[in-house]
Amino acid sequence: MALEPIVNSITGISFLTSSFQFSSQPILATAKNPEDGAMVLAGVLLSLVIVYIASKLGGELSKLVDLPPVLGELVGGVLVGVSAFHLLVFPESGAEASDSALMTILQFIGNLSPDSVTSIFETQSEVVSVLAELGVIILLFEIGLESDLRELQKVGYQAAIVAVVGVAAPFGAGTAGLMLWFNVPVIPAIFAGAALTATSIGITSKVLSELGHLKSKEGQIIVGAAVIDDVLGIIVLAVVASLAKTGEVNVLNVIYLIISATVFLLGAILLGKFFNKTFVTIADKLQTRGKLVIPAFTFAFLMAFLANVIQLEAILGAFAAGLVLDETDKRKELDKQVIPIADILVPIFFVTVGAKADLAVLNPAVPENREGLIIAVFLIVVAIIGKIITGWTVFGQPQINRLAIGVGMIPRGEVGLVFAGIGSASGVLSKPLEAAIIIMVILTTFLAPPFLRFAFQGEPMDSTELVDSEERVEV
Amino acid sequence: MALEPIVNSITGISFLTSSFQFSSQPILATAKNPEDGAMVLAGVLLSLVIVYIASKLGGELSKLVDLPPVLGELVGGVLVGVSAFHLLVFPESGAEASDSALMTILQFIGNLSPDSVTSIFETQSEVVSVLAELGVIILLFEIGLESDLRELQKVGYQAAIVAVVGVAAPFGAGTAGLMLWFNVPVIPAIFAGAALTATSIGITSKVLSELGHLKSKEGQIIVGAAVIDDVLGIIVLAVVASLAKTGEVNVLNVIYLIISATVFLLGAILLGKFFNKTFVTIADKLQTRGKLVIPAFTFAFLMAFLANVIQLEAILGAFAAGLVLDETDKRKELDKQVIPIADILVPIFFVTVGAKADLAVLNPAVPENREGLIIAVFLIVVAIIGKIITGWTVFGQPQINRLAIGVGMIPRGEVGLVFAGIGSASGVLSKPLEAAIIIMVILTTFLAPPFLRFAFQGEPMDSTELVDSEERVEV
Numbered sequence: 001m002a003l004e005p006i007v008n009s010i011t012g013i014s015f016l017t018s019s020f021q022f023s024s025q026p027i028l029a030t031a032k033n034p035e036d037g038a039m040v041l042a043g044v045l046l047s048l049v050i051v052y053i054a055s056k057l058g059g060e061l062s063k064l065v066d067l068p069p070v071l072g073e074l075v076g077g078v079l080v081g082v083s084a085f086h087l088l089v090f091p092e093s094g095a096e097a098s099d100s101a102l103m104t105i106l107q108f109i110g111n112l113s114p115d116s117v118t119s120i121f122e123t124q125s126e127v128v129s130v131l132a133e134l135g136v137i138i139l140l141f142e143i144g145l146e147s148d149l150r151e152l153q154k155v156g157y158q159a160a161i162v163a164v165v166g167v168a169a170p171f172g173a174g175t176a177g178l179m180l181w182f183n184v185p186v187i188p189a190i191f192a193g194a195a196l197t198a199t200s201i202g203i204t205s206k207v208l209s210e211l212g213h214l215k216s217k218e219g220q221i222i223v224g225a226a227v228i229d230d231v232l233g234i235i236v237l238a239v240v241a242s243l244a245k246t247g248e249v250n251v252l253n254v255i256y257l258i259i260s261a262t263v264f265l266l267g268a269i270l271l272g273k274f275f276n277k278t279f280v281t282i283a284d285k286l287q288t289r290g291k292l293v294i295p296a297f298t299f300a301f302l303m304a305f306l307a308n309v310i311q312l313e314a315i316l317g318a319f320a321a322g323l324v325l326d327e328t329d330k331r332k333e334l335d336k337q338v339i340p341i342a343d344i345l346v347p348i349f350f351v352t353v354g355a356k357a358d359l360a361v362l363n364p365a366v367p368e369n370r371e372g373l374i375i376a377v378f379l380i381v382v383a384i385i386g387k388i389i390t391g392w393t394v395f396g397q398p399q400i401n402r403l404a405i406g407v408g409m410i411p412r413g414e415v416g417l418v419f420a421g422i423g424s425a426s427g428v429l430s431k432p433l434e435a436a437i438i439i440m441v442i443l444t445t446f447l448a449p450p451f452l453r454f455a456f457q458g459e460p461m462d463s464t465e466l467v468d469s470e471e472r473v474e475v
Numbered sequence: 476m477a478l479e480p481i482v483n484s485i486t487g488i489s490f491l492t493s494s495f496q497f498s499s500q501p502i503l504a505t506a507k508n509p510e511d512g513a514m515v516l517a518g519v520l521l522s523l524v525i526v527y528i529a530s531k532l533g534g535e536l537s538k539l540v541d542l543p544p545v546l547g548e549l550v551g552g553v554l555v556g557v558s559a560f561h562l563l564v565f566p567e568s569g570a571e572a573s574d575s576a577l578m579t580i581l582q583f584i585g586n587l588s589p590d591s592v593t594s595i596f597e598t599q600s601e602v603v604s605v606l607a608e609l610g611v612i613i614l615l616f617e618i619g620l621e622s623d624l625r626e627l628q629k630v631g632y633q634a635a636i637v638a639v640v641g642v643a644a645p646f647g648a649g650t651a652g653l654m655l656w657f658n659v660p661v662i663p664a665i666f667a668g669a670a671l672t673a674t675s676i677g678i679t680s681k682v683l684s685e686l687g688h689l690k691s692k693e694g695q696i697i698v699g700a701a702v703i704d705d706v707l708g709i710i711v712l713a714v715v716a717s718l719a720k721t722g723e724v725n726v727l728n729v730i731y732l733i734i735s736a737t738v739f740l741l742g743a744i745l746l747g748k749f750f751n752k753t754f755v756t757i758a759d760k761l762q763t764r765g766k767l768v769i770p771a772f773t774f775a776f777l778m779a780f781l782a783n784v785i786q787l788e789a790i791l792g793a794f795a796a797g798l799v800l801d802e803t804d805k806r807k808e809l810d811k812q813v814i815p816i817a818d819i820l821v822p823i824f825f826v827t828v829g830a831k832a833d834l835a836v837l838n839p840a841v842p843e844n845r846e847g848l849i850i851a852v853f854l855i856v857v858a859i860i861g862k863i864i865t866g867w868t869v870f871g872q873p874q875i876n877r878l879a880i881g882v883g884m885i886p887r888g889e890v891g892l893v894f895a896g897i898g899s900a901s902g903v904l905s906k907p908l909e910a911a912i913i914i915m916v917i918l919t920t921f922l923a924p925p926f927l928r929f930a931f932q933g934e935p936m937d938s939t940e941l942v943d944s945e946e947r948v949e950v
Contacts, residue, residue, distance in 0.1 A: 037567075037604070038783060040601065040605065041605060041608050041783060041789060042780055042783045042784055042789075044605055044609075045612075045776045045777075045779050045780040045783065045789065046780050048772075048773075048776045049773055049776050049777045049780065052769050052772060052773040052776075053773060055769070056761065056763070056765075056769050056770070056773075059763040059764075060760075060761055060762065060763055063762050063763050069763040069764070092512075109784045110784070123598070123601050126515065126598050126601070126602065127601065127602050127605045129512070130515065130516060130519055130602045133516050134519075137520075285535075286531065286535055287535065287538050288531070288534040288535055288538050288544040289534075289544070289814075289817075289818055290531075290815075290818030290819065290822070293815050293818050293819055294527050294530070294531050294818065294819065294822070295531070297523075297527065297819055298523075298524055298527040298528060298531075301520045301523045301524050301527075302520075302524045304520050305517055305520040305521050305524065308513060308516060308517045308520065309517055309584045309585070314516060314517075314520065337814075337815040337818075338815070339764075339812075340765075340768050340812040340813070340815055340816050341815050341816055341819060342764075343764055343765030343768050343769065343812075344765065344768055344769065344772055344816060347765070347769070
């Protein structure tokens with residue numbers, strides 16, 4: 001890798017190569033220490049206990065004051081995360097094992113060496129991150145099961161327009177405003193503008209389902225638009241990332257992404273009509289435990305894998321899988337069985353999102369935060385207005401709740417953070433601009449649930465919302 | 476930090492310290508490469524798809540020929556694992572990324588560098604291993620929920636005698652036989668004898684539940700004895716591991732283990748009677764999704780964590796948690812909701828056990844295997860007879876199926892492999908002896924399900940066995 005040319009160019013010096021061998025040794029050795037394996041499991045178990053307590057405390061308190069529970073789960077995550085108690089911190093934010101209160105506990109209990117601590121910290125963080133990703137994959141699978149393909153097709157054109165306007169408006173206004181009013185150079189301005197585009201489909205669909213509006217016409221337009229704008233966001237990311245890296249746009253890659261995304265989503269739905277029957281036949285033939293959930297999750301994980309390897313997001317594959325299986329007559333039984341699985345995995349995602357959000361960038365007492373905060377105010381205004389206007393692009397639906405549609409597109413969530421991360425890694429973004437993007441993502445994510453609740457006030461709820469899982473299982 | 480003294484002793488040479496910084500670069504860089512994160516997720520998703528297909532193919536075929544499905548899941552694991560198709564291999568068996576067909580697929584798709592491949596392989600293997608451990612933790616939690624604490628207490632003495640005889644007999648006969656007939660020195664002979672002691676509670680309880688005999692008197696004696704002999708096995712392991720390392724027994728550690736195991740199991744049950752009511756109160760007060768499973772899994776994972784950190788096995792904590800929650804009136808509802816969660820996580824454990832079993836040691840065409848095979852025949856005979864006789868130690872139960880109890884204790888599973896692993900790492904075991912232990916573990920594990928089925932032939936089944944999960948969820 002990056003090292004090889006350096007080593008190769010100086011191979012004449014035996015000192016150097018031998019010291020390289022020494023230094024790579026301890027990492028391999030600690031990774032294979034069998035006792036570390038037990039501590040990784042202990043770390044994951046304790047992380048899950050913390051995640052569950054934070055999610056239930058936050059979710060229940062949120063419910064008590066009549067806000068969507070997912071907001072409380074995010075806040076619970078903030079409390080246990082890098083901004084407050086440091087119980088759940090992750091290496092990708094630059095945290096080390098010594099910053100993690102959980103690792104301090106494990107080190108005390110297990111009397112671990114510093115090397116072991118570092119390797120255990122990295123491995124258990126990776127495991128918790130993958131569990132969180134499985135959580136959002138299962139959430140989107142469940143949302144797909146709850147969504148009706150025919151309803152989605154009916155609102156397809158409207159969702160597409162909402163998505164395109166909701167990507168173009170904040171991108172254009174954000175980039176132009178940063179260049180004109182804040183004198184930001186063109187490439188970072190385009191990058192920050194691009195970070196304003198993609199809606200967080202996970203957060204918005206969870207809030208919709210908690211409010212009982214997932215199956216309303218507004219809910220279906222929001223979910224459809226969020227899926228489309230996630231795809232658009234990935235394409236925008238590919239464009240700006242190659243701009244940032246080489247100063248040019250890799251046209252071939254962009255064409256590849258557009259074609260593969262279209263083929264994948266349409267192909268999944270077309271093939272799905274055929275696979276439907278196969279799925280029911282398989283589930284009917286199986287006789288051992290898990291005869292319904294195992295084929296369903298095999299399909300969902302396979303679709304998530306395929307979406308992932310063609311450079312789309314895994315959650316899009318899981319959503320498509322859910323849509324396809326929703327069309328079968330096993331649907332009700334499957335719905336019921338997915339609920340407890342989602343109940344134990346989805347909170348890991350939301351608490352982790354909260355735990356990774358570093359609210360320190362919001363502190364105005366730190367002088368370097370101030371410039372970021374001023375830019376952030378501008379980005380947030382653009383982020384909110386740029387999405388709210390999309391509600392008024394919906395045509396032919398005079399009775400529709402336009403405000404709710406626009407508000408539903410507001411949360412930016414994880415995709416915005418990916419932009420900030422790549423921008424920071426490639427050196428395109430200045431510190432204040434990066435902080436401003438993070439603040440924008442945090443605030444749009446945290447504001448969307450109460451805003452959405454307000455926008456839907458007084459509207460009738462779906463008859464079969466997801467909220468009361470236990471009752472539905474008991475039926 | 477094996478490196479630090481070396482670097483410190485030569486800090487005068489600026490070349491070396493700078494080369495150290497260079498050389499540690501790629502490892503950190505690849506670990507934090509955001510694109511690698513997506514490939515780790517892709518690897519885990521593909522692993523899960525492979526696990527599910529293998530478990531269902533194996534389980535269903537097993538069911539067709541009227542054998543317990545778990546046997547088929549193990550065989551399915553062997554097929555995708557290190558012995559056959561190499562789709563699922565693990566670094567701890569010495570495999571490298573290039574031995575993994577799955578990594579070859581990912582490398583081809585993602586066009587990865589060799590460094591990335593190694594780091595992705597290690598991380599995704601670790602994630603799948605932790606998922607498998609969560610699977611067996613949830614299996615034991617479910618078994619605890621299915622077991623009746625009062626029934627277990629009734630058979631407590633009998634289970635204790637079965638456990639003690641089932642540990643002492645194979646240990647004594649195995650150690651003596653190896654020394655007398657095979658001229659094995661005393662320490663390796665003790666080590667191999669110790670590997671014959673602990674029953675695999677996961678495999679035996681799963682088979683019992685599949686056969687519908689978990690709640691029979693025989694089933695409860697087997698589960699109780701398997702729990703006790705797991706604790707005994709851990710104590711034996713501590714003794715022989717310190718023997719192997721220092722040639723002496725660390726008496727303090729042994730006393731610590733005996734006390735902590737007793738305090739933990741009795742304390743869990745006593746505290747459980749108090750916690751029962753708290754649990755029901757909490758579950759009744761909660762209003763958001765997962766109001767039953769989240770408190771239940773928080774408790775189960777916390778108990779598993781505690782068992783793990785006091786050097787017992789995590790599964791014992793989960794089993795105790797299940798026993799405690801079985802006493803509440805939320806039990807039936809909880810049972811139903813745990814089923815789909817177990818259905819998607821438990822197969823990961825069994826397929827992984829199969830995938831990690833290297834059947835190459837069984838090949839008599841390789842000359843070095845022959846000595847191991849001959850020793851293995853002896854170990855298997857001792858392993859089977861040493862457990863079967865335990866059935867005849869049960870007193871005051873003239874009607875009991877003594878053969879079934881003895882046969883139920885046969886599978887050795889993961890604990891035996893831990894012995895082989897530690898013995899091999901500390902250099903105590905010769906290659907043939909290590910291979911013989913692995914063969915013994917594989918064969919007792921694979922033979923127990925059909926043997927147990929035979930031993931229970933003609934007996935009436937429990938009224939509420941676990942087999943038909945879907946039907947119970949529908950009730």
